[in-house]
Amino acid sequence: MRDAWDAATAPAADQPLAQLVHASRLLGREPSLVLHGGGNTSVKTTVTDLTGEAVDLLHVKGSGWDLATIEVAGFAPLRLDRLRRLLTLERLSDTDMMNELRCASIDAAAPDPSVETLLHALLPHPAVLHSHADALLALTNQPDGAEIVKEVFGESVVVVPYTMPGFDLARRCADIVPRRLSPQTEGVVLLHHGLFTVGVDVEEAYRRHIALITLAERHIADHPPVARTPAGLPPVDPLRLARLRREVSDAAGAPMLLTRYSDPAVQAFLERPDLGAVAARGPVTPDHVLRTKRTPLVGSDVAGYVRDYRRYFDEHRERRGAALTALDPAPRVILDPELGLLTAGRRARDAGIAQDIYRHTIGVIEMAEAIGRYQALPAADIFDVEYWELEQAKLRGGRAAPEFTGEVALVTGAASGIGRACAEALRARGAAVVGVDVDPRIAESGGEDHLGVSADVTDPEAVDAAVRQAVDRFGGIDIVVAAAGVFPDSRRLAELDMSTWRRTMAVNTDSIAYLFSRLHPYLALASRGGRAVVVASKNAPAPGPGAAPYSASKAAVVQLARVAALEWAADGIRVNVVHPDAVFDTALWTDEILQERAGHYGMSVEAYKRRNLLRTEITSARVAELVAVMCSDAFGATTGAQIPIDGGNERVI
16 A cells, blocks of 8 residues: 655644645545545644633544545534543434534534544544555454454554444444553554554554555465456347346336446456355445445346345344334345346446445455455344434435436437437436437546447447447436437528438438337336437428428428337337427527528527517527426326427417
């Protein structure tokens, strides 16, 4: 483990909070130490309050902050004497403990303090840093983990047996740690949990942290894992993934995303002959259960996993001494030797975190098996964290998710104009979006919930590849918005260029016919029913002179949508059409063209934009809002409809 502390650039010891931010970020940027909000750090200071009294404070990482990006505002300043008095109590519920911690704060705007705050307060040292280092967890997740830790670290650490996080852990440490501290103590190892290091200042605590993790890594290096060269996975039918996603969604009781990974590290783990056995032993640290469930599904028998999960819940539901709300029984991690590693989540971020955590789990299992035998905590201990009172409270007080959470929308023409606005509107409502466009810049856009794919919609092979990418990334397709289109230069029929005609029909009609033919089976698997919206045009019901290719292509695609509505209704798929007109913020309209057209009618540009019955401007965003509503439950009983958004057009009305 590289010591990244640079005395030349790091804050000085007389700036303890600045030092704490610096060290926290150094730890947080190293994934083998902390993951996704994990780990916590603190420093003790003395300040003078408004009355002139000196007050000893503990500044501890606040809930919701990530060590990699934390700032001073991310630390809760708490009265140290109050925290230490809490440690004298024999019993305290974790809910009451968190209330007491909030009440100990001297800043009403500060975040809720870490659930491990009392352990930071217990340790007498000015600086305390805590991580869940992979190397350390490989040592402690062993049948003889305590002995291995003592062998590796000697007298430099105090070893504490696993205890449920929260007040119980703080009390146990209060019973064990103070009488075992010595001048040689550099830290505390919590079995199956992580490492706390201490120091006279943050720099010392950081350097000790890195040094102890390095000792663990050297011990592991003396026991290298068995190297395996994977044979590779067979080609995967994307429809198989979509069916598996539907089963996971049904088990969860809500739409879920399912992301697939099949790199060599994953393949090597999947080829372990004891895969089922090692994967069933549980997470490397109990808090991972909140993201990955206790065990992954090995194979693809979702129904069997659901039965096992319900049995696990029934076996342990009385342990907490209170009525529990059962969590959904759907797997969050799937290990399938033919499909790869798949992770599920209501949001792309959730699936991504589950993937990240399980990759680290794979690494810890491999290291632990090389040392001896990977052994996680018993199922009962994992259950206690999964059904922790603090987590149950979140379920009772949680906010409703956006409407399209867990659903996948594929939008064509997504690089600009109406297509881009539709993609943004659907993402704003919780959907994961696959944006397809011929513009190669679409591939540069992205995010956890967005995949940009550069493809010509008139190329069947490119469309097939885009669908495969969409399913690999998110597990299926629930919504399709066909917004890709071209508007050729105005030309009378007597001057018609057939290549222009064919190109216009290919983009505006043929491509949608092909897309629909390929997407039907995915839309039929949508857990809330598939939805398709075709962005047509006012020119379909009211064609304009000089626009024969465009008008004809839009009329044809309307008929295509009507047929799809007829054929797909039995599968629960809704197909509707939107007819925009005079949408001037698209790539088709430049300032020069607007000036020319407005001048033709003797109008200002602003008046020309509002040349409709309602005298209102039609923008891409307004069209996108309508499209999003058409995909919502508000249109749950509507299919085959054609909705104008044109401000009122006399020729259409």
